[in-house]
Amino acid sequence: MKIAEKAGRRTEARMHRTPLAWRNIVHNKVTMLFSVAAVAFAIIIMFMELGFLNGLYDSQTGVIAFLRADLVMVSRALHIITAHEPFPRSRLEKVAGLDGVSGVYPVYLEDIFSRLRNPKTGIKHHIRVIAFDPGDPIFQSRRINLLADKLRSPLTILFDDRSRRFFGPLRSGMKIELADRAVTVAGTFRLGPDYHYDGNLLASADTLFQLFPNQHRENVFLGLIQLKGDASPDAVVRELNRRAGPDVEIMKKSDIIAREKANWQKTTPAGYVFTMGVAVGFVIGIFICYQILYIDISDHLSQLATLKALGYQNRDLVRQVLTQGALIGVLGFVPAVAVTLGLYSVLTTITGIVTKLTFGRIALVFVLTLGMCLTAAGLAVRKVIALDPAELF
Amino acid sequence: MVAAPTMEPTVRVRDLCHAFGIKENRKRVLRNNNLDLMPGEIVIMTGPSGSGKTTLLTLIGALRSVQEGSVFAIGRELRELSPAQLVEVRRGIGFIFQAHNLFDSLTAHENVSMAVELAACGRQERDHRCAEILSRLGLRERMTHKPQALSGGQKQRVAVARALVNRPKLILADEPTAALDKDAGREVVNVLKTLAQEDRSTVLIVTHDPRILDVADRIINMVDGRIVSDVAVRPTMLIVESLQKCPIFAQQPVSMLAELAAFMQCETFESGHVIIRQGEIGDKFYTIESGSVDVTAEKAGQPLKSLTLGPGDFFGEVALLTGAPRNATVTAREQVQVFTLAKDHFEEALRRSKTLEERLRDVLLRRV
Numbered sequence: 001m002k003i004a005e006k007a008g009r010r011t012e013a014r015m016h017r018t019p020l021a022w023r024n025i026v027h028n029k030v031t032m033l034f035s036v037a038a039v040a041f042a043i044i045i046m047f048m049e050l051g052f053l054n055g056l057y058d059s060q061t062g063v064i065a066f067l068r069a070d071l072v073m074v075s076r077a078l079h080i081i082t083a084h085e086p087f088p089r090s091r092l093e094k095v096a097g098l099d100g101v102s103g104v105y106p107v108y109l110e111d112i113f114s115r116l117r118n119p120k121t122g123i124k125h126h127i128r129v130i131a132f133d134p135g136d137p138i139f140q141s142r143r144i145n146l147l148a149d150k151l152r153s154p155l156t157i158l159f160d161d162r163s164r165r166f167f168g169p170l171r172s173g174m175k176i177e178l179a180d181r182a183v184t185v186a187g188t189f190r191l192g193p194d195y196h197y198d199g200n201l202l203a204s205a206d207t208l209f210q211l212f213p214n215q216h217r218e219n220v221f222l223g224l225i226q227l228k229g230d231a232s233p234d235a236v237v238r239e240l241n242r243r244a245g246p247d248v249e250i251m252k253k254s255d256i257i258a259r260e261k262a263n264w265q266k267t268t269p270a271g272y273v274f275t276m277g278v279a280v281g282f283v284i285g286i287f288i289c290y291q292i293l294y295i296d297i298s299d300h301l302s303q304l305a306t307l308k309a310l311g312y313q314n315r316d317l318v319r320q321v322l323t324q325g326a327l328i329g330v331l332g333f334v335p336a337v338a339v340t341l342g343l344y345s346v347l348t349t350i351t352g353i354v355t356k357l358t359f360g361r362i363a364l365v366f367v368l369t370l371g372m373c374l375t376a377a378g379l380a381v382r383k384v385i386a387l388d389p390a391e392l393f
Numbered sequence: 394m395v396a397a398p399t400m401e402p403t404v405r406v407r408d409l410c411h412a413f414g415i416k417e418n419r420k421r422v423l424r425n426n427n428l429d430l431m432p433g434e435i436v437i438m439t440g441p442s443g444s445g446k447t448t449l450l451t452l453i454g455a456l457r458s459v460q461e462g463s464v465f466a467i468g469r470e471l472r473e474l475s476p477a478q479l480v481e482v483r484r485g486i487g488f489i490f491q492a493h494n495l496f497d498s499l500t501a502h503e504n505v506s507m508a509v510e511l512a513a514c515g516r517q518e519r520d521h522r523c524a525e526i527l528s529r530l531g532l533r534e535r536m537t538h539k540p541q542a543l544s545g546g547q548k549q550r551v552a553v554a555r556a557l558v559n560r561p562k563l564i565l566a567d568e569p570t571a572a573l574d575k576d577a578g579r580e581v582v583n584v585l586k587t588l589a590q591e592d593r594s595t596v597l598i599v600t601h602d603p604r605i606l607d608v609a610d611r612i613i614n615m616v617d618g619r620i621v622s623d624v625a626v627r628p629t630m631l632i633v634e635s636l637q638k639c640p641i642f643a644q645q646p647v648s649m650l651a652e653l654a655a656f657m658q659c660e661t662f663e664s665g666h667v668i669i670r671q672g673e674i675g676d677k678f679y680t681i682e683s684g685s686v687d688v689t690a691e692k693a694g695q696p697l698k699s700l701t702l703g704p705g706d707f708f709g710e711v712a713l714l715t716g717a718p719r720n721a722t723v724t725a726r727e728q729v730q731v732f733t734l735a736k737d738h739f740e741e742a743l744r745r746s747k748t749l750e751e752r753l754r755d756v757l758l759r760r761v
Contacts, residue, residue: 017510018503020507023496023498023499024496026498302490302492302494303496305494306490307507309456309483310484310555311481389456392490392494393447393451
């Protein structure tokens with residue numbers, strides 16, 4: 001009873017402690033401004049590198065996310081979506097009638113002969129052409145599914161508004177030159193470029209075959225498979241893979257997105273470069289935060305030693321320094337998020353690649369920030385532990 | 394203030410030795426020290442720098458581990474304690490340093506509160522204790538001020554409040570007035586004295602500041618790792634006052650006089666007593682507090698000279714300066730009170746003070 005009472009009072013005493021860590025930070029406003037700015041700088045580096053990395057992943061898998069499908073069929077020879085590797089259409093038709101499958105839709109792709117002339121400058125740039133049969137409900141967006149109806153007219157295309165600017169501003173109704181043939185812009189949609197493609201066009205399969213003699217209705221790039229409501233995707237994937245044939249592979253949409261990210265990470269230098277960038281930001285952050293805390297501790301050596309003389313244990317002072325580190329991290333984090341939002345939007349405007357700041361990514365950088373500041377505090381606190389109050393005299 | 398003999402001392406030091414460094418670099422800084430500090434006592438410790446007084450203070454304050462001998466403080470034998478237990482002991486001791494060591498970022502109230510937070514008590518009680526001690530120190534109107542907005546004396550009083558807020562039974566202060574001007578120093582010491590007496594705490598102050606010697610009940614002098622004198626203050630102050638009347642000592646700093654006084658003995662001689670006999674080996678230096686003496690010298694049975702010395706005069710220095718036997722006989726004319734200083738301490742005083750030696754030779758020249 002008495003022990004419980006004492007413990008209760010101790011907890012109460014702890015709750016109302018003088019907020020020394022906070023006071024030390026905010027005491028000198030100029031120093032605080034510099035500290036917060038310096039830590040924010042390191043956090044922004046991490047956000048930017050992570051932004052590049054996520055921009056890469058998001059944009060490379062954007063086309064799959066853009067399409068509506070439960071399962072996706074691709075050639076087994078395809079390791080990455082940008083590697084154009086078609087498979088025979090018969091494979092897709094073979095699985096159309098199987099249990100649980102409600103519809104199969106072929107998607108075609110041309111990215112070699114598809115050069116679009118900028119109507120203003122006259123310069124031709126490569127663009128990706130995604131083709132399908134109008135009427136197939138293959139887009140996530142209802143608006144595009146409806147808009148796709150316009151592609152029934154021969155030699156019409158839909159232009160991706162988010163394509164890099166050098167394609168020129170293309171508006172609905174304009175006549176442009178694609179693969180040396182005149183086509184009409186029937187409308188626009190928004191997908192966005194990635195690290196491989198600068199822009200996108202949508203066209204009907206018939207238009208595609210008309211424009212590009214190398215293309216053939218039998219050579220499918222992606223097979224989109226939609227399932228009935230009650231079907232179990234995993235079971236259907238297993239069944240389809242068994243039945244479709246050895247040269248194709250069927251995966252859930254989420255799996256192919258994950259595989260795509262993993263491939264980018266492993267098979268291209270970009271994944272390493274940006275991951276390394278995050279690590280560099282983290283280490284710079286440790287140095288900055290360590291420096292801030294080290295200076296603050298050095299300025300307060302006699303005060304901290306006095307606390308030790310008063311009877312403060314090392315663990316009390318360690319907690320003090322760790323709190324101070326964490327607070328600096330949090331203080332730096334808030335402006336860092338604001339600046340990052342601004343920089344991301346600048347990046348999106350310039351490159352067309354959308355860099356999203358999702359909650360999960362903010363949480364990741366927050367955890368990294370805390371890790372960075374606490375590591376620095378852990379390094380700086382050694383000076384406090386080594387303090388000998390006897391030397392005050 | 395004399396403590397009742399049955400009372401347990403707040404601090405009891407026995408056969409305390411201490412050394413720093415290892416092996417060939419090992420340097421003994423404390424040798425066989427014994428000391429008792431009683432509740433309610435204010436004790437000042439002086440001594441040249443490097444004499445070991447700081448080491449003694451830190452050992453009593455549980456800031457160092459005892460190596461040899463024993464230190465008993467506020468009810469615990471410190472020798473057997475682990476470093477963590479020593480930290481616990483420190484919570485029962487009030488420390489005051491030369492610098493105030495306050496956090497610039499905290500108000501006076503919060504700085505004091507940092508010391509109370511170690512005790513398990515609620516916020517209300519804590520605030521009450523802080524407010525009370527700060528009020529007692531005359532800082533009621535300054536509680537929410539940060540150190541920047543306080544004067545030097547006020548800052549040191551906040552530091553005193555921080556040391557006293559947990560009502561420690563033992564207060565250790567290191568040069569608490571060194572950074573303060575005369576009035577501020579006085580103020581801090583007075584306040585320390587009043588509070589210590591109200592709470593019957595023991596106060597040990599290391600200081601070189603002669604202006605505050607009078608607050609002490611006892612003065613301890615350390616030289617070379619040993620407590621060489623431990624005297625009640627009242628007699629010492631009397632000697633200092635007396636020495637200040639002596640022409641040769643009048644110009645010396647009070648601190649030096651206090652140090653000399655600590656080594657001086659008071660002796661009384663009846664009328665007709667021969668204090669010094671010519672031809673003897675000289676071992677002491679004398680100053681006359683009251684009464685008068687006859688000085689006579691003879692050569693081959695013939696009297697050479699004769700003179701009378703009174704209060705404020707001194708004698709016995711020639712034999713000490715030259716090393717020759719006493720050159721005269723000194724006899725008490727009436728009841729005489731003198732302060733005597735042994736040869737070693739006299740020589741030490743001369744070595745330390747060029748002006749003292751010059752004055753001495755000056756006076757001698759005129760007397761001859």
